[in-house]
Amino acid sequence: MLSVRRLLALLAAGVLVAAAACGSGSDDKGDNAGGDGGQKGRTLEVPGDYKTIQDAVDAAKDGDLVLVSPGTYNEAVTVETDDIVIRGLDRNKVILDGQFKLDNGIRIAGAKGVAVENMTARNYTKNGFFWTGATGYRGSYLTAYRTGDYGVYAYDTTEGLIEHSYASGSPDAGFYIGQCYPCDAQINDVVSEFNGLGYSGTNSGGELYITNSTFRKNRAGIVPNSGSYELCYPGRETVIVGNLVYSNNQPDTPAIDTALLAMGNGILPAGGTHNVIERNRVWDHDRTGIGLVPFPEDDPTDVVPPPSQDTTPCGETKNQAPPDASKVPDTVIWNPRDNRVVDNVVEDSRLADLAVGSTEDISQAGNCFAGNTFKTSAPKNVETLAPCEGKGSGDWAAGALDLGSLIAAVHPPSQDYKRSPVPGPQENMPNAKDAPARPAAHPFEKPDVDSITVPDKPA
């Protein structure tokens, strides 16, 4: 889809300019083992060698490390060079500040293998850290807060890892991975709070893992969904394991419409298929702890594809002509299908600990529940109705999830993201000054999710 020739031409021009511009102050200063790619690169220091991060990024070549000293940088950095690492020396003191005027802290546009480490982005009108159109990406020890769209955002991007990071104060999601199948990506050991959604991912999945993380005090916790307003629908095959998900009823966060609609739910795959939700600890939610619910889409661009297309790779659907508008209804409903909810510990949900609902025959939807610790469900006895092994039995109408009441509740309006709480200091990357640069050519490794147990409640 993307013009490789144009990119090559631009890169060639950029490299030539960079080579001419950085003759001084860009000596080899470190043995930055290339990590995945085994490259060796230079260290480009900011502001020592280059006054701005953008200047250093523009001068960088494959394998280089852009090393940023403490300071506040009022920049919106765009990265178009493959396989570079951008690292702050101190996560809490290297601060990109958009002053509520700039759009993205760091935007990686099509560049492969770019890693961003150990810094903070705040006060951006769009996103803190944003990868798009890339293959290979990594974000480590990042903090994003007070961002007008997402905190850490990967879109139309595959083969990634987001780890040891923190996001708060976004009206959409603190962390987001969208429009990819297979995604080949993992979010691991992150904290997301005071956002509209702790995690969101539209039309993403396939080797996509959300693990060992904390989603708390958002409007809603983990909310993957489907929708034809982005490509590569439906959302599918997201694996959510070993997370702490609690108190996602926060009334005073910024929030987009979907976050308002989803408020008060812990893990809420909305219209997704073949998601796996295992061994999470979920508590204190005004509505459901774990809910499999429909996602209604008004004014869609397409109809819901049949299950036979569930495994169609994203790349095969990108360059299709828009559907005939006369054949698309005013509203489509993405119902949950074939999701698996197993061995979670769920408590203190005011509507239901476990829930499933559909506008179609839910008994035939293939969703299953087993081994969970819970007290309430909608419908009642959901593990008997929809076991993961064998045939279910019982009355689906008994205590059925009331979708109307679920969505009709009125919620406190969105608050200004510019006034979201300022987080405290976050953990620094070890040895940021001397650690070798590791571009993110292939950062994704399939996690051993079977080894992940239900996490304990925090003290």
Next chain:
Amino acid sequence: MVPRRLARLVAGLLLVVAPAGLALAGCGGSSGDSGARTGGDGGLGNAGEGPDDAIPSDTIKLTGKDVRVLAMDNAFRAPDIEVKAGTKVTWTNRGHNDHDVLPTRGHAWGTSKAGMTPGASYSETFDRPGVYHYYCSIHGTTAQGMVGTVVVTK
């Protein structure tokens, strides 16, 4: 956009799940066209630029005098199209976010984000054969991200 969108979402689901008496009226909103423009020769013909000859390999042919491209959240559908000279191409924003449509070279056509808010449309008639690359500056660069191409043939 947010309150309207929420209202429509809620209304859409209520229509399906709620008793008829609870269904809300007015939920079937349609996208509002705005900013349509016909460039004709006065638009592209005065571009002062030579078309870029790089044609994406997966360009698809669209027929008819009027064809559509959707600007979705972060992507055009279809991004790379081939049309006959004289075809009017209409971009409609069907996503949640603002977009723009900018040529990668020159300024003879395209629209700023003021003309591509959610629901809005922008049209351009391509009379001169050539290859016209464009992008959304909000969600891409001239080379990557939300980019597209209109290939105009004789």
